[in-house]
Amino acid sequence: MANHKKESFTHREQDLAAFAKALSHPARIAILKVLSQKNECICGEIVEVLPLAQSTISQHLKELKIAGLIDGTVDGPRSCYCINWKAFEKFSAEFNSLFNNLKIRNEKACC
Amino acid sequence: MANHKKESFTHREQDLAAFAKALSHPARIAILKVLSQKNECICGEIVEVLPLAQSTISQHLKELKIAGLIDGTVDGPRSCYCINWKAFEKFSAEFNSLFNNLKIRNEKACC
DNA sequence: ATCTTATATCGCAAATATACGATAAAGGAA
DNA sequence: TTCCTTTATCGTATATTTGCGATATAAGAT
Helix, strand or coil: CCCCCHHHCCHHHHHHHHHHHHCCCHHHHHHHHHHHHCCCCECCHHHHHCCCCHHHHHHHHHHHHHCCCEEEEEECCEEEEEECHHHHHHHHHHHHHHHHHHHHHCCCCCC | CCCCCHHHCCHHHHHHHHHHHHCCCHHHHHHHHHHHHCCCCECCHHHHHCCCCHHHHHHHHHHHHHCCCEEEEEECCEEEEEECHHHHHHHHHHHHHHHHHHHHHCCCCCC
16 A cells, blocks of 8 residues: 555645746746747747647646646636746745755765 | 657656656655764664665665665665765756746647 | 664655546637 | 548556555664
């Protein structure tokens, strides 16, 4: 039984892990780059740029949306996605906080 | 066929994704915290602190090691793990670089 | 040599993730 | 209305992750 015990950890750890997970696939990082480079909301342009099928891109977009990193609104027959800067800033700040927290403690390598 | 097409992306994207993946489980974040809080190399203490079986912790440690975030040396019958600060700094810097790169482009939300 | 302790690895089960083609849904164009 | 375009979702196949118990391994203790 693959009892995924993620609940046993702190909320903070779970949130950070979820953010990291959203960024844990190169396609999703590439998607974020595309979204950030355009001032307009993009839809199928991502499909043209990335070497993945339309349905696969759609799935990655869904995961980024669930993670809260992007917003998506329906715009006629097409969809409009863009980065949720507020969530993104919040997460990157928390990430840096983790980094700094780790760094502060132990500077002398012990092995 | 679950052809994992990660190779089709840039090295940078792959590296960042791999780093994010290492941090994509709360147990691994918790392990890094434990390692950073101790000045001595820890081994089984992690098992006592976290709600996971010894074999599971060992597996997470292995993944962190493969990702390059920690070093491990055998010290008699026990193992000694600690954070590889050099790798850690490098990755956190690259991450921040990604964050900043994304932020620079598009400040006006479009949807 | 035998026992104990600490850790890694194996084998397995279940859950998730990745990817794609096919199809559905929704709106614009003819 | 009927087509076309765009995107989401379904179904499916395969790969990877997560987790645990059992076992192997390796070194110190007795």
